[in-house]
Amino acid sequence: MSKTLPEKYRHPYAFDSKYKKSAVYFSMEFAIDQSLKIYSGGLGFLAGSHMRSAHDLKQNVIGIGILWKKGYYDQFKKEDLSMGVQFQEKIYHFLEETNIKFTIKINNADVWVTAYYLNPKTFGTVPMFFLTTDLPENDYLAKSTTFRLYDSDPMAKIAQTMVLGLGGAKLLDALDYEPDLYHLNEAHALSCVFHLYNKFNSVEAIREKMVFTTHTPEEAGNEKHNIHLLNSLSFFDGIPLEKVREITGIYDDTFNHTLVGLRLSRIANGVSKLHGEVSRDMWKDYPGICPIINITNAQNKKYWVDAWLEEAFQNKDREALIKRKTRLKTKLFEIVADQTGKLFDPNIITIVWARRFADYKRPHLITRDYNRFIQLLENSDRPVQIIFAGKPYPADYGAIHNFDNLTHISKNIKNMAVLAGHELKLSRQLKKGADVWLNNPRVTREASGTSGMTAAMNGAVNFSTNDGWVREFKDLNKKQNSFVLPIVDHTLPTHEQDDLDLHNLYEMLENEILPLYYDTPKKWWDLVETSMSHVAPFFESGRMVDEYYKKLYK
Numbered sequence: 001m002s003k004t005l006p007e008k009y010r011h012p013y014a015f016d017s018k019y020k021k022s023a024v025y026f027s028m029e030f031a032i033d034q035s036l037k038i039y040s041g042g043l044g045f046l047a048g049s050h051m052r053s054a055h056d057l058k059q060n061v062i063g064i065g066i067l068w069k070k071g072y073y074d075q076f077k078k079e080d081l082s083m084g085v086q087f088q089e090k091i092y093h094f095l096e097e098t099n100i101k102f103t104i105k106i107n108n109a110d111v112w113v114t115a116y117y118l119n120p121k122t123f124g125t126v127p128m129f130f131l132t133t134d135l136p137e138n139d140y141l142a143k144s145t146t147f148r149l150y151d152s153d154p155m156a157k158i159a160q161t162m163v164l165g166l167g168g169a170k171l172l173d174a175l176d177y178e179p180d181l182y183h184l185n186e187a188h189a190l191s192c193v194f195h196l197y198n199k200f201n202s203v204e205a206i207r208e209k210m211v212f213t214t215h216t217p218e219e220a221g222n223e224k225h226n227i228h229l230l231n232s233l234s235f236f237d238g239i240p241l242e243k244v245r246e247i248t249g250i251y252d253d254t255f256n257h258t259l260v261g262l263r264l265s266r267i268a269n270g271v272s273k274l275h276g277e278v279s280r281d282m283w284k285d286y287p288g289i290c291p292i293i294n295i296t297n298a299q300n301k302k303y304w305v306d307a308w309l310e311e312a313f314q315n316k317d318r319e320a321l322i323k324r325k326t327r328l329k330t331k332l333f334e335i336v337a338d339q340t341g342k343l344f345d346p347n348i349i350t351i352v353w354a355r356r357f358a359d360y361k362r363p364h365l366i367t368r369d370y371n372r373f374i375q376l377l378e379n380s381d382r383p384v385q386i387i388f389a390g391k392p393y394p395a396d397y398g399a400i401h402n403f404d405n406l407t408h409i410s411k412n413i414k415n416m417a418v419l420a421g422h423e424l425k426l427s428r429q430l431k432k433g434a435d436v437w438l439n440n441p442r443v444t445r446e447a448s449g450t451s452g453m454t455a456a457m458n459g460a461v462n463f464s465t466n467d468g469w470v471r472e473f474k475d476l477n478k479k480q481n482s483f484v485l486p487i488v489d490h491t492l493p494t495h496e497q498d499d500l501d502l503h504n505l506y507e508m509l510e511n512e513i514l515p516l517y518y519d520t521p522k523k524w525w526d527l528v529e530t531s532m533s534h535v536a537p538f539f540e541s542g543r544m545v546d547e548y549y550k551k552l553y554k
Contacts (some may be wrong), residue, residue, distance in 0.1 A: 001177035019059035023178040026189035027214040034425040037071035049300035051125040053541040064168040067130035069364035105234040112137040152395035165191030187257035189262035194237035212265040262289040264333025271448040297448040298544035304454040352434035358394035360445040383513040389419040432454040439464040456535040481531040
């Protein structure tokens with residue numbers, strides 16, 4: 001097979017000599033642009049930055065994902081302001097039809113797949129292909145496989161991973177393209193290894209070509225299915241079950257996708273130093289796994305940073321920096337006013353909590369001591385404004401309840417807002433308008449997290465538990481660049497951890513952060529500038545994609 005893509009899909013640059021080895025990056029979601037709604041959260045934000053920085057550094061990488069017809073979902077507020085979920089058809093005129101069609105077997109039936117092409121010139125990415133089963137040759141069940149990202153039906157979600165893995169591998173065959181490396185961003189595309197086994201008839205050949213990035217810091221959180229269910233759905237690409245057991249080392253009935261990914265890759269990585277340590281410890285007792293290194297996540301500064309704010313920072317013009325930050329807050333507050341009817345003040349410190357609503361991220365932690373929360377927001381000496389945003393998984397009714405409860409609390413509080421529609425555009429505006437970026441996951445649960453990186457790039461100060469990337473950030477140059485809570489004993493019951501973290505959060509906020517902002521503004525802006533200087537280059541994705549070549553692709 002060819003080592004080069006067909007001419008019309010080739011990169012628009014000569015490859016940098018450091019990055020000539022060819023790699024294909026498989027991801028279930030990519031956050032490339034607000035107009036392309038095929039992502040849910042951090043995994044997609046990371047993948048989008050990877051594709052942009054790979055382009056900027058002239059790397060020999062292409063991306064393969066899925067064209068989700070109805071996206072993740074559209075988030076809105078119902079009549080009573082509770083959260084609504086809408087699945088609306090999306091049409092993308094900037095994607096190009098490849099007219100490539102092929103079939104994969106799902107549940108022993110042929111399902112037709114086609115691919116759409118994202119030209120690198122459109123959004124400044126490497127060449128990208130998005131797979132869809134929404135074709136007239138398919139019945140409704142097959143068509144709907146690529147309708148909703150992370151379908152809540154377990155069988156449908158397995159079928160989706162097969163479109164990404166088996167379909168992605170077959171697309172490369174249809175392009176007559178054989179890359180040096182298959183890079184799986186999480187285990188969603190794992191089924192591609194069975195296509196590769198059928199092609200090469202060798203586990204060693206698969207290992208030579210496979211690298212794997214794992215994001216899940218708990219063994220229980222990694223996807224598992226009954227091996228007989230997967231077999232009945234044709235997950236193993238026609239390979240007999242006994243041979244599958246031999247290939248994967250899975251001899252019981254529980255097929256652990258991450259474990260198989262670690263066994264069939266030549267090397268894998270966790271996504272922060274801490275997560276690398278957690279992953280090595282988590283999998284150390286399983287035989288046959290590959291080495292697990294760590295490559296800390298990062299984000300594409302060129303896409304995320306406000307250009308005028310960055311110019312003022314680079315020119316060491318503090319007056320211009322403060323003026324621009326105030327303007328950015330004003331622009332964010334226009335959205336607050338539009339969605340909530342509340343007029344926020346750009347001279348008041350503004351705290352933002354905005355990311356995927358998941359239980360371990362504890363979106364409502366600061367409100368759990370309700371009396372103290374109300375005292376905080378009613379303090380006229382050191383006033384505070386707080387904004388929440390984020391999209392719960394549409395079938396996670398506990399997370400939706402937390403979102404709705406925050407909205408209910410906010411109804412009678414003029415300086416608290418809960419915003420809907422948390423996607424790339426709103427995410428950028430929140431980071432540009434925040435003074436304090438609040439991040440309070442239970443420690444060891446956040447593999448990396450990246451939202452605080454792009455907040456810091458836009459002059460927001462991180463206020464976080466000591467987890468993920470922040471652990472590395474706070475120790476840079478031994479100079480304070482953030483506010484990080486002391487680590488509590490994570491073997492304690494979760495309610496005790498939460499109580500201790502909540503107490504420490506208020507102590508730090510009331511005794512350190514608010515006095516610094518209001519009483520010593522010069523020191524506050526010193527901290528802002530230190531944070532901005534520390535976040536790049538290490539937490540800029542140019543460093544990350546360079547490390548992927550040096551450490552993972554070598």
